[in-house]
Amino acid sequence: MRRTETLLAIGGAALLVLLAILAPWLRFVLTIALAKGVAVLGILLLLRAGQVSFGHALYLSFGAYTVAFLAPAMPEALILMPVAMLLSGLLGLVIGLFVSRYRDIFFSMLNLAISMVFYSLLEKLYHYTKGTDGIRVGVPRFLGMALERDQFEWAMFGTALVLALAIGCFVRLYLASPMGQALSAIKTRETRLEFMGLPARAVLLSAYVLSALMGGLAGSIIAMTTRHVTPLLGYWTVSGELVFIAILGGAGAALGPFLGAVTFELVRVYAAASFADAWQAILGLVLLGVILFFSRGLWGMVESLWRRRA
Amino acid sequence: MTTSASMSRRSVLAGAATSGSLLMAGSGAEAQPAKPAELKIGITTFLSGPASVFGVPAKQTAEMLAEQINAAGGIGGVPVRLSFVDENPGTEHLVGEFRRLVQSEGVHVVFASISSGSCLACTPLSDEMRKTTILWDCGTQRIFEEGRHPFAFRTQGYGTSEVLAPLLYLLKHKPDFRSIAVINQDYAWGRDSWELWRAGMDAMKPGVRVVAELFPRFNSTDFSTEITRLLALRPDVILSTSWGGELVTLVRQANERRLLERSLMVLPVAEASLPPLGRSMPAGHIIGTRGDHWVNHPRPRDKAALDRFVNGYQQRFNQPAIYPCHHMFQAFSALQAAYTKAIAAKSGGWPNDQELAAAFQGLTFDTPTSRITIREDGQGMEDQIVGLSSFGTLPYAVPEKMMLYPATNVSAPVGQKSVDWLKTLRAGLENTAGEAI
Incomplete structure (x- = not known):
């Protein structure tokens, strides 16, 4: 399955290109979808611990507004992205210190x-944010070059794709690592985790900060794409959308969020067109259908298809 | 049956691919285009959400006008075809849809947006894609004051004139007012319009006491706290630039508690809310319509055209033609005039994007009530009519004692920021800027 996943990821990336x-x-729509996919990867980490955040649009918008405020002074995409990401991670750390004490509904609602x-x-x-x-x-600018609109769109699309692949890889490794395994343990039996000498709060906090970093990065890509x-x-509603994409794509694998995000955006665009x-009704019905008939999301659907063939 | 189903599914899936190849064939704005089979217009408007009270009537108007235009042979002999986009999901969706309209649908012109936020997001795109964009309803003064947009044109008035005209009317109608309170929606227009009003008021009548600045949450349905406060404060004048269902609720609740017997209301965006208010709207308050297109305009440029449009709309949709309908009419009228001008300039040839945009510069086009000229920065010069609410033959309030403010008297000159310009105004303007009609 692991090799299949890699192959699917490469195949999916090629298809997007x-x-x-x-x-x-569609380049624009796909860039946004990839960015959202990155943010949803963060949600996925938290879902592993059984925690649903209904507030991750915070990091998305924080990243986006960081770009909006800093862009006039520092118009370099490759600096803006990490800066937005780091600041957002910092915010995630501060907020995470509080919210990581809570579980389930309290965690969701506090977020x-x-x-x-x-x-x-x-x-x-109003006077600062309009x-x-x-x-x-x-x-x-991109790498110090002032690009035309078309070239810039390609640059953003390429960056989003590369980042999506890289972060997807990272999340897979993370989930396979002891830290990732500990996340699942929070979901099943937190007390046992503590007995093993692992602080559950720290495990959840590190996942939370990672998700904030990804949210901030996604926000910066969205800001530079929608401009x-x-x-x-x-x-x-945007926070809800992220959780929804996570469920739609399936929380089983790192590819799920991207599958979900691309499907969500394409269905939305085609329904709106x-x-x-x-279009809201169409979107709702399609998504309802997926949820009702494929409870493990689109990725679950892919998985079961694969199993049947194997 | 099966074949047709699979065909349609395939065509949907292949839509992306074909559109791509189509675009490659048709790109290059400098190319000399042949006359197209149809003139495609992309229209962004609110089809859902609270602002759909404006968006849906505008969409209906657009469809009605497109039918009329096509029945009369189209624009320059080319029939028009409309595609609509919902503004409600927000900027990120809208800018994606703008691209789709231009790059995939291949629209010749875009009519952009009711919301100012949407317009601010779409105009830079019009520059980049070199696609003529008519800002058909949004009012923010920021668009043309913060940058040049050679492909964007606004075919109606804007925030500055729409706020200044009621202010001038107030100064003339009730020159001795000493205190004012504002109750606006808490979003960009609510804040912007108050800033414009305040700049003008402080310049022309310094010393007015602002007793309350209330910005209830956008989409509020309960104003009891605000009304209680206004009842206690007893301001001479209450300004509200709220619109739609919120304004209806505000006026109803204020009227029930007799607030409007104590204070004079100034409602610059009242017109669209007057039909649903009916008799709940008290008489004698200052009302505006974001332009001069009142249904009881005493001397419209073309009375027959106004009646034809207003009555035609009323008969077909069983609703009064509110101001967004007129703004949509203006957009179509401008488009027709621009194509006529561009085709004439090219002695019969079909204009490309640049030539079409060039035709909009300094364009004058007819509306049922007057004529609008688009000045060099892209801003349309629409006259403003303000009056006092009154009841005549219609089941809802219309203005009386109307004053007409020519657009040039109530708009900031090209190159000046509205707020700065409003600060330079001096007392006495209320007597010279407008005329009673």
Whole structure:
């Protein structure tokens, strides 16, 4: 299965590149999907510990606004991304120190509450954030080069793809490592983990900080791709969307989030294109169908297909 | 049956691929285009969410106008085809859809957005994709004051004139007011419009006491706290630039508690909320319509055209044609005028993107009520009419004692920021800027 996963990842990446070449407008949609996939990988880590965060849009929007505020002073994509990621990780550490004490519904709700506080700040601090109208992000340089729109879109798409593959690999390794195994232990029996001498809080906190790092990175990619950030990116519906993508894709493997994110975005775009009036209903029905008939998500579907053949 | 089903599924899946190859064939803005089989227009509007009270009537208007245009032979002999995009899911979705419209659908022109946030996100894209974009309804002054957008044009007025005209009306109608309170929605327009109003008011009538600045949460349904406070504070004037269902709720709740008997309301975006309010809207308050297109305009440029449009809309959709319908009409009217101008400039040839955009510069087009000119920065010069709510033959309030403010008198000059310009205004402008009609 492991080799299959690698092959599937490479095949999927090749397919995305092909799609992006054939349909230039899809490049944008796919970049966003890859970025969201990265954020959902963070959610996946927490899901391993049985914890659902309904507030990870906080890190997405924090990363995006970091880019929006820093871009005029430092218009270099390859600096903005790590800076947004690190700052977001730092925020994750501070918040994580609090929320990692809680489990289950309390963990979910606290995350939700904190993310909504940040959302309100983005909306209310009108003179700094321009409120709901949002902030425009200029085209940053890439490796010191000022690129044309088309080239820049390719650069962002390529970066997102490479990062998605790299972080996907990392998450797989992490989940296989003792730290990752300990996450599953939090889900099954936390007390035993403590008896073994592993602090459950630290295990969860490190996963939380990692997820914040990924959220911030995803936010920075989204900001530089859409080039206009609004507080809506930090709204609870976006957090819900991330959790939803995680469930849709399947929490079983690192490929799941990307499968989920690409499917989600494509269904949304095609539904919106074909039924401008009723696209929400179409999207909802498709997603409901997947959830009802493939309880382990799209990745579970792929897995069972593979097993049957083997 | 099976074949058709698989065909359609395949065509959906192949949509991406074909669109890509189509684009490669048709790209290159400098190329001399042949007359297309249809003129594709992409329209972004709210089809869901609270702002769909504007978005859906505008969509209906667009469909009605497209049918009329096509029945009359199209624009320049080419029939129009519309594709709609919902603005409600937010910027990230919208900018993706903008790209899809341009790169995949191959639209010739985009009508962008009700929300100012959406417009701010779409205009830079219009620059980059060199696609003529008509900002058909959004009002933020930031668009043309913070940068140049050679492919974007606004075919209606904007925040500055829409706030300044009611302010001038107030200064003339009730020159002795001493205190004011504001109750606006807590989002960009609510904040922006108050900043504009405050700049103008402090310049023309210094010393007015602002007793309360209330910004209830966007999409509130309960204003009892705010109303209690306003009842206690007894301001002479209450300003609210709220719109849609929220304004209906606010006026109903304020009226029930007799707030409107004590204070004069100034409602610059009232018009669209007046039909649902009906008789709950008290008479004698200052109302605006983001333009001059009141249904009872006493001397429209073309009375027959106004009646035809308003009555046609009413009959077909059984709703009054509110201001977004007029703004959509203006966008279509501008598009027709621009194509006529561009085709004439090319002596019959079909214009490319650059030539179409060039035609919008300094374009003058007709609306049922007046004529709008697009000035060099892309801003449309739409006159403003403000009046006092009153009841006539219609089951809802319409203005009386109307004042017409020509757009040039109430808009910041090209190259000046609105707030800075408003600060330079002086008392007495209320007597010279407008005329009673």
